[in-house]
Amino acid sequence: MLPKLTTIFHIYPKLFMTNYLHTLTPQIFxxxxxxxxxxxxxxxLCTNGQLKExxxxxxxxxxxxxxxxxxxxxxxxxNSKALREGRRVHAHMITTxxxxxxxxxxxxxxxxxxxxxxxxxxxxxxxxxxxSVVSWTAMISAYSKRGYQxxxxxxxxxxxxxxxxxNKFTFASVLTSCTGACGLNHGRQVHSLIxxxxxxxxxxxxxxxxxxxxxxxxxxxxxxxxxxLPERDxxxxxxxxxxxxxxxxxxxxxxMFRQLLREGLESNYVTYASVLTALSGLASLDYGKQVHNRxxxxxxxxYVVLQNSFIDMYSKCGGVTYSRKVFDGMSERSVIxxxxxxxxxxxxxxxxxxxxxxxxxxxxxxxxxxxVTFMAVLSGCSHxxxxxxxxxxxxxxxxxxxxxxxxxxxxxxGCVVDLLGRAGRVENALEFIKKMPCExxxxxxxxxxxxxxxxxxxxxxxxxxxxxFEIEPENAGNYVILSNLYALAGRWEDLRVLRELMKEKSVxxxxxxxxxxxxxTVHTFHAGDRSHPRKEEIMRKVVELSVxxxxxxxxxxxxxxxxxxxxxQKEKILLNHSEKLAIAFxxxxxxxxxxxxxxxxxxxxxxxxxxxxxxxxxxxxxxSLRDSNRFHRILGGVCSxxxxx
DNA sequence: GTAGGGTTAG
Numbered sequence: 001m002l003p004k005l006t007t008i009f010h011i012y013p014k015l016f017m018t019n020y021l022h023t024l025t026p027q028i029f030x031x032x033x034x035x036x037x038x039x040x041x042x043x044x045l046c047t048n049g050q051l052k053e054x055x056x057x058x059x060x061x062x063x064x065x066x067x068x069x070x071x072x073x074x075x076x077x078x079n080s081k082a083l084r085e086g087r088r089v090h091a092h093m094i095t096t097x098x099x100x101x102x103x104x105x106x107x108x109x110x111x112x113x114x115x116x117x118x119x120x121x122x123x124x125x126x127x128x129x130x131x132s133v134v135s136w137t138a139m140i141s142a143y144s145k146r147g148y149q150x151x152x153x154x155x156x157x158x159x160x161x162x163x164x165x166x167n168k169f170t171f172a173s174v175l176t177s178c179t180g181a182c183g184l185n186h187g188r189q190v191h192s193l194i195x196x197x198x199x200x201x202x203x204x205x206x207x208x209x210x211x212x213x214x215x216x217x218x219x220x221x222x223x224x225x226x227x228x229l230p231e232r233d234x235x236x237x238x239x240x241x242x243x244x245x246x247x248x249x250x251x252x253x254x255x256m257f258r259q260l261l262r263e264g265l266e267s268n269y270v271t272y273a274s275v276l277t278a279l280s281g282l283a284s285l286d287y288g289k290q291v292h293n294r295x296x297x298x299x300x301x302x303y304v305v306l307q308n309s310f311i312d313m314y315s316k317c318g319g320v321t322y323s324r325k326v327f328d329g330m331s332e333r334s335v336i337x338x339x340x341x342x343x344x345x346x347x348x349x350x351x352x353x354x355x356x357x358x359x360x361x362x363x364x365x366x367x368x369x370x371x372v373t374f375m376a377v378l379s380g381c382s383h384x385x386x387x388x389x390x391x392x393x394x395x396x397x398x399x400x401x402x403x404x405x406x407x408x409x410x411x412x413x414g415c416v417v418d419l420l421g422r423a424g425r426v427e428n429a430l431e432f433i434k435k436m437p438c439e440x441x442x443x444x445x446x447x448x449x450x451x452x453x454x455x456x457x458x459x460x461x462x463x464x465x466x467x468x469f470e471i472e473p474e475n476a477g478n479y480v481i482l483s484n485l486y487a488l489a490g491r492w493e494d495l496r497v498l499r500e501l502m503k504e505k506s507v508x509x510x511x512x513x514x515x516x517x518x519x520x521t522v523h524t525f526h527a528g529d530r531s532h533p534r535k536e537e538i539m540r541k542v543v544e545l546s547v548x549x550x551x552x553x554x555x556x557x558x559x560x561x562x563x564x565x566x567x568x569q570k571e572k573i574l575l576n577h578s579e580k581l582a583i584a585f586x587x588x589x590x591x592x593x594x595x596x597x598x599x600x601x602x603x604x605x606x607x608x609x610x611x612x613x614x615x616x617x618x619x620x621x622x623x624s625l626r627d628s629n630r631f632h633r634i635l636g637g638v639c640s641x642x643x644x645x
Numbered sequence: 646g647t648a649g650g651g652t653t654a655g
Contacts, residue, residue: 138646172648173649205648209649234650236650238649271650305652308652311653312653339652376653410655414655
């Protein structure tokens with residue numbers, strides 16, 4: 001028997017205003033529920049965001065809950081990512097034998113995917129008799145977003161087999177999973193399906209498509225898609241900028257950004273992050289600062305990702321103190337923030353700073369160090385000459401405090417080889433490689449070969465080189481290092497045999513390239529380059545510098561030349577190296593005393609390294625040389641790398 | 646209800 005409604009209403013005048021339902025005691029609540037039409041209070045509670053009360057109402061209404069009620073509940077759970085509560089709703093459907101329509105089942109899939117329980121979402125999908133295109137797409141999109149490419153593609157194929165035609169949402173999602181060279185074939189198939197589906201180029205699909213081509217290294221096709229877009233927006237422009245930047249077409253990326261500015265399109269933080277990648281590649285500090293000012297002026301909210309990009313850009317442009325300023329100014333930091341800062345210090349050879357920052361990271365205990373953190377710390381110790389400290393950190397990885405136990409991977413073992421090699425413990429390094437639980441990579445052998453060169457260990461060097469020639473016979477760098485080694489040891493006969501071998505294998509070398517940023521223009525030099533407008537002048541300057549530094553004791557390192565020519569010819573070849581052209585250009589185009597920054601796409605050669613050291617001393621200039629591995633800060637004839645690189 | 650671009654390491 002229900003109490004009289006008027007009685008209750010008399011006690012609680014606000015009763016029919018559902019906002020106040022949650023203020024009632026459960027007993028009263030229970031009593032009044034029957035006076036409401038089924039699901040209506042449930043819906044109201046959900047609209048007000050009162051999830052707890054809505055769940056109570058669901059329990060009380062029991063079998064009365066129908067489509068509207070469940071829909072409101074699930075929507076609220078999805079919006080607030082309330083997994084536990086969502087599961088209760090799902091379970092309620094099952095216990096009350098409610099048979100949900102496709103729409104509600106899809107809502108459950110969305111709920112589970114948003115809450116990162118993809119297995120549960122997939123279970124729901126697999127049990128559906130007739131999933132809609134939205135059900136399929138929600139699941140495919142979830143796989144794509146989390147990098148489960150294979151699952152996304154397989155599910156897409158299954159969807160096609162089930163006879164469900166994809167829509168533009170599906171295509172945009174599935175294309176995200178066609179990344180990399182191996183995804184390209186699938187991507188092309190999807191592309192032709194899109195064309196057949198005949199709903200034209202939508203812009204969403206277009207951005208996805210161009211990104212797919214760019215990530216496969218196919219920049220021309222990416223550009224083709226971009227050009228054919230019916231309209232451009234920030235995302236599609238960012239996609240093409242990011243595509244260029246990721247493939248190292250930094251100047252093209254920058255051109256695209258300038259075009260975006262000219263067209264008056266508003267950039268967002270992803271756009272800026274992509275532009276910064278390009279600027280990092282170019283080492284263009286001035287331009288980087290300009291972009292930073294633009295971002296500060298634009299009143300864009302602070303995004304951790306973008307701040308991380310600034311840290312990285314500044315350190316790669318030689319301004320690691322600016323990196324630290326950005327780092328210190330951040331109120332929230334991700335593991336990438338710490339890693340970027342640690343890597344920055346490491347590349348500049350600032351080992352002590354690496355260790356201090358890592359200690360701070362452990363003390364603050366806000367983010368857990370990951371595999372990249374340890375790589376940054378180990379390689380930072382190596383570049384900074386802190387061998388024992390590095391080895392200690394490696395031991396801690398295996399047997400350290402629980403907080404940061406990270407399983408060492410092959411790259412970490414590589415760092416240890418580097419550490420031992422730097423310390424001159426070449427034999428130990430070789431033993432270490434033999435005992436490693438994983439296959440040594442070419443990078444590891446290469447690092448050991450480098451150590452053999454610095455420490456003139458011909459015996460181990462020969463052994464290591466043999467391995468390397470087996471694995472990558474076409475890499476000229478390995479031949480260069482071994483020939484350096486033979487030359488150092490005066491083993492001219494071995495050197496001759498090596499040259500024969502090279503002729504046989506016809507090894508090729510990625511063309512060396514160096515550049516200098518001046519007045520926001522990139523001046524690029526290739527070996528023997530004659531394309532620069534001031535080429536004659538530059539060459540004269542190189543010769544002039546070489547005469548000057550020879551007086552100060554500079555001797556060419558002829559083993560850096562692999563061609564079988566006479567010594568005079570070798571000197572000519574060496575003087576044409578792109579680093580020297582760039583250094584000479586820097587010296588002649590800037591006022592005396594001003595520091596010079598030169599960037600090289602490969603590792604700097606030993607002869608050019610010596611050249612830079614002597615020039616820094618004779619011309620009294622600080623020369624920063626960024627090669628593919630680290631920064632060389634050269635001052636008064638001494639390099640921050642300690643001649644080990 | 647479902648969709649596109651981004652940061653560290655190698």
